Structure formats: C-alpha cells, structure tokens
Amino acid sequence: MQTLSHWIDGTNLEAPADSRFADITNPATGKVSSRVALASAATTEEAIASAHTAFPGWRDTSLARRSQILFTYRELLNKRKGELAAIITAEHGKVLDDAMGEISRGQEVVEYACGIPHLLKGGYTENASTKVDVHSVRQPLGVAAIISPFNFPAMVPMWFFPMAIAAGNTVILKPSEKAPTAAQWMAELWKEAGLPDGVFNVVHGDKEAVDTLLTDARVNSISFVGSTPIAQYVYATGTANGKRVQALGGAKNHMLVLPDADLDLAADAAVNAGYGAAGERCMAISAIVAIDSIADELVAKIAERTATLRVGDGTRGCDMGPLVTAAHRDKVASYIDAGEAAGATMVLDGRHVDPDAEGEGFFLNPTLFDNVSTDMSIYTDEIFGPVLSVLRVGSFDEGIETINANPFGNGTAIFTNDGGAARRFENEIQVGMVGINVPIPVPMAYYSFGGWKNSLFGDTHAYGAEGVQFFTRGKVVTSRWLDPSHGGLNLGFPQNS
Numbered sequence: 001m002q003t004l005s006h007w008i009d010g011t012n013l014e015a016p017a018d019s020r021f022a023d024i025t026n027p028a029t030g031k032v033s034s035r036v037a038l039a040s041a042a043t044t045e046e047a048i049a050s051a052h053t054a055f056p057g058w059r060d061t062s063l064a065r066r067s068q069i070l071f072t073y074r075e076l077l078n079k080r081k082g083e084l085a086a087i088i089t090a091e092h093g094k095v096l097d098d099a100m101g102e103i104s105r106g107q108e109v110v111e112y113a114c115g116i117p118h119l120l121k122g123g124y125t126e127n128a129s130t131k132v133d134v135h136s137v138r139q140p141l142g143v144a145a146i147i148s149p150f151n152f153p154a155m156v157p158m159w160f161f162p163m164a165i166a167a168g169n170t171v172i173l174k175p176s177e178k179a180p181t182a183a184q185w186m187a188e189l190w191k192e193a194g195l196p197d198g199v200f201n202v203v204h205g206d207k208e209a210v211d212t213l214l215t216d217a218r219v220n221s222i223s224f225v226g227s228t229p230i231a232q233y234v235y236a237t238g239t240a241n242g243k244r245v246q247a248l249g250g251a252k253n254h255m256l257v258l259p260d261a262d263l264d265l266a267a268d269a270a271v272n273a274g275y276g277a278a279g280e281r282c283m284a285i286s287a288i289v290a291i292d293s294i295a296d297e298l299v300a301k302i303a304e305r306t307a308t309l310r311v312g313d314g315t316r317g318c319d320m321g322p323l324v325t326a327a328h329r330d331k332v333a334s335y336i337d338a339g340e341a342a343g344a345t346m347v348l349d350g351r352h353v354d355p356d357a358e359g360e361g362f363f364l365n366p367t368l369f370d371n372v373s374t375d376m377s378i379y380t381d382e383i384f385g386p387v388l389s390v391l392r393v394g395s396f397d398e399g400i401e402t403i404n405a406n407p408f409g410n411g412t413a414i415f416t417n418d419g420g421a422a423r424r425f426e427n428e429i430q431v432g433m434v435g436i437n438v439p440i441p442v443p444m445a446y447y448s449f450g451g452w453k454n455s456l457f458g459d460t461h462a463y464g465a466e467g468v469q470f471f472t473r474g475k476v477v478t479s480r481w482l483d484p485s486h487g488g489l490n491l492g493f494p495q496n497s
C-alpha cells in the first residue's frame with residue numbers, strides 16, 4: 001500500500017520508522033486507498049527548523065522575484081487543476097465539478113497575491129518636521145503554520161499560503177489527515193514553480209503535530225480552520241505561547257426568506273447551498289427561516305427539486321457525493337434520528353439511499369425537516385451533512401432575532417425583493433458574511449473571509465487586505481539626513497517644528 005509522508009525542505013521525507021499511520025479512504029467506495037504518516041513532535045520540529053532556516057533568505061528575496069514565482073505557480077495550477085480535482089474527489093468525495101470550483105476559488109487568492117508589490121507599499125511623508133521624513137513598511141513575521149480541515153483540501157490552505165509566502169514568510173501546512181494528498185500535490189507544484197526549498201513544508205498529522213506547532217517558539221503565526229471546539233483550543237494555546245492566531249471555527253448558516261421573495265430562486269438556492277458537497281461546507285445553508293405565509297409553498301418547491309438530485313460517486317457526473325467517513329455518515333444519520341424523535345416534520349428522509357456507486361460508500365440522501373424549533377439538536381448543533389431544517393417565524397423581526405440569537409456567525413443570506421428589508425438585514429444581522437439573493441457569499445479574494453462570534457477567534461479575517469495585515473507587522477521609520485544647521489543638545493521630548 002502507498003504511504004504518503006511529509007514534505008520537508010523541498011523533498012518527500014521517507015516515513016520515519018517509528019511513525020504512526022492513518023488510513024486514507026475513498027468515501028465513494030469505502031475502500032482504503034493508501035495511508036498517511038502522522039508526524040511525531042520530532043518530525044514536526046524538523047519541518048519548523050527547515051522553515052526557520054529558509055526565512056532570512058526568503059524575506060530578503062526581491063518582490064519582483066517573489067511575484068514571478070507566484071505567477072508561475074498560478075499558471076501551473078491553472079493548467080493542471082484537473083489532477084488536483086481528481087485527488088480531492090478521491091479523498092473527500094465531493095463531485096468533480098465542485099472540486100474544480102474550490103480550486104478556482106483558491107486560485108483567486110494566488111492571483112491576488114501576485115500583486116504583492118502593490119499590496120506591501122508603505123506610506124511616505126516628506127518634511128514631517130523640518131527636514132525630517134517619515135515612512136512606513138510592513139515586514140513578514142517569520143514562520144507561519146496553517147492547520148486546515150478536511151472539507152476544502154485545496155481552497156482553505158490557499159486562503160492563507162499565497163498571502164504568507166508573498167509577504168515573505170515561510171510556511172508549514174498541516175492538512176487534515178482525512179484528505180492529505182492535495183497538500184503534497186501543491187507542495188510539488190511550488191517546487192516546480194521555483195520556490196526555494198524550505199519556504200513551503202507539509203507535515204501530516206494530528207494533535208501531536210498541531211500541539212508542537214502551537215508551542216514551538218520558532219513558529220510566529222497560526223492560521224487554523226476547523227470545528228469550533230478545536231478553534232477555541234488552538235486560539236487559547238497559540239496566543240498563550242505568544243503567537244499571532246486566527247482560528248476560524250464552525251457554522252450554522254441561516255437563509256431568511258421573506259414573502260416577497262422569488263420563491264423559485266430561493267428554493268434553487270436552498271437546494272444548492274444546503275446539499276452541495278453533501279452539506280460539508282462551512283458556508284452551507286443548514287437552516288431556512290421562512291415567514292409563515294410562504295413556508296408551505298417554499299417547502300414544497302425545495303422538496304420537489306431535492307427529489308431530482310442524483311447521489312453517487314463524484315466521478316460519474318452525480319449531483320451529490322458521499323460523506324467523508326463512515327463515522328461521519330453515522331453521526332449525521334444519528335442527527336436525523338434525533339430530529340424525528342424530537343417531533344420535527346420529516347419531509348424527505350435521507351437515511352434510505354440507493355447511490356450510483358460501486359462498493360460500500362458513505363452515502364446519505366438529502367434530508368429535509370420542516371417545523372424545526374430552536375431547541376432541537378438538528379438546529380443547535382452543526383451537523384455538517386445534507387440535512388436542511390426549516391424554521392417557521394411570524395415576522396421579519398422574529399427572523400432577525402432568531403439568527404442573531406444563534407452562537408455562530410459565519411454566513412447568512414436573505415431572499416427578498418424589498419431593498420429596504422435587505423438593507424435593514426445587512427445592517428442589523430450579527431454575522432460576518434452576508435448574501436442578498438445569493439446563497440453562499442464567499443467573498444472575493446480582494447475582500448476578506450471570516451465569521452463573527454463562535455465562527456472566528458482572533459481579530460483578523462483570511463486573505464484580502466486583512467491577510468496582508470495578518471502575515472506582516474508594521475514599522476515606522478523617522479529619518480533625518482545630516483544638515484549642519486541642525487543639531488545641538490536638547491533633552492526635552494522630541495517635538496516637531
């Protein structure tokens with residue numbers, strides 16, 4: 001069986017003799033395809049040493065050279081992204097089109113980072129005081145660790161590493177052990193693009209590797225994406241160890257549908273954003289908040305569309321693939337049991353499934369619940385599966401209150417043709433990313449991605465201007481070039497004249 005090992009200092013490391021391993025499984029067939037080595041603290045330290053050693057050379061590499069390498073990386077990625085999509089589908093299970101989509105969204109961040117010479121420009125003030133000039137620069141932090149989840153094996157790492165590398169940092173990526181091969185592929189692509197060895201390293205592993213990254217003094221920043229409890233742990237441990245941390249957590253995204261909305265558009269959006277990637281998206285819509293008067297009609301439209309979806313192996317042109325593991329499929333199914341037991345109305349039961357696939361894949365059909373209340377576990381918990389819950393409310397105000405009372409604040413959407421209502425929603429909703437007649441509002445690369453409340457710990461969002469900010473620190477230089485007419489002793493606090 002093939003073994004995937006770590007990428008350190010520009011080469012594929014042989015798995016150390018004392019390694020622990022995890023199986024990599026194809027979720028569409030249920031078969032183990034290969035295994036991945038899980039790094040010990042010592043192996044993780046090797047990657048940290050490589051990144052630490054490469055840092056001085058990379059930070060002093062000219063912006064012209066850095067952006068050339070980024071351009072080359074972008075060209076290679078664009079040309080060969082079909083290979084990467086096939087890897088993602090084989091380990092995550094999402095359909096090929098969807099895998100291509102996530103790569104394209106990641107590629108946008110690479111394209112944004114190609115403009116790093118412009119993004120890093122500082123300010124300059126001539127004659128701030130007489131013959132005294134002031135300018136500001138932004139400098140890289142050092143070693144940046146990125147810890148990513150299983151659900152976007154390419155896009156989520158690309159939210160961070162193009163910005164980190166462009167700004168002059170060196171990187172250690174610790175991808176999810178459930179879908180690790182994409183990281184290796186992207187590392188090899190960097191080498192082909194001409195990135196010096198040690199600037200981009202990949203360490204595979206679990207808590208042991210993460211804890212080493214969180215505590216080693218040579219690591220300067222942590223960018224984490226994953227579930228909320230782990231995000232909280234990473235934020236607390238990383239900051240206690242003096243690191244700059246951005247930790248993006250889980251989500252429960254609501255879509256509010258007002259009576260004047262185009263209900264066909266809203267139903268299409270609910271199905272696309274609810275069941276795309278089998279609901280394993282941090283921006284998936286999992287709760288539809290419908291005003292009573294249109295709820296029956298909306299639920300009927302969603303159910304009618306959902307019944308046409310083809311579930312199966314992502315390589316066969318199906319609409320929805322499997323869940324990532326058997327354990328996750330069973331957990332999602334247990335939430336469906338709990339919703340039924342709690343008295344929600346089961347409109348479509350996804351536990352009975354006849355997928356278009358060979359073998360024993362981890363499939364569920366889309367599930368639709370109506371009349372869900374806010375105390376049911378299908379509403380309070382992030383399910384991360386193809387389960388859509390409809391909550392009925394009496395008014396627009398009640399809809400806003402429901403969404404604002406939820407502890408997560410990642411994404412939300414409103415469907416309406418009333419500009420005033422949309423504007424009020426945008427203004428009052430306590431969520432970081434808002435869609436208006438758009439169901440998955442993942443911001444463009446020149447904005448920044450991030451939620452509020454339990455969906456993000458730290459104060460900086462990913463990529464865009466905030467990404468540049470996160471991976472650099474500012475310095476202000478005040479200078480005076482010798483002028484014989486100035487000088488002399490003055491022990492008072494410097495004042496400008």
Ligand code: NAD
Nearest residue numbers: 148149150175176206207210226227230248249250251282
């Ligand atoms: P996860 O929290 O299980 O794992 C995320 C990362 O943390 C992985 O690299 C994993 O190896 C590591 N990890 C797991 N347990 C750990 C522990 N005890 N100590 C230290 N590290 C540990 O998340 P997942 O199941 O891979 O991904 C799904 C979650 O990610 C969902 O909650 C989803 O909402 C969230 N997510 C959020 C965003 C966002 O932008 N906010 C984006 C994508 C995914």
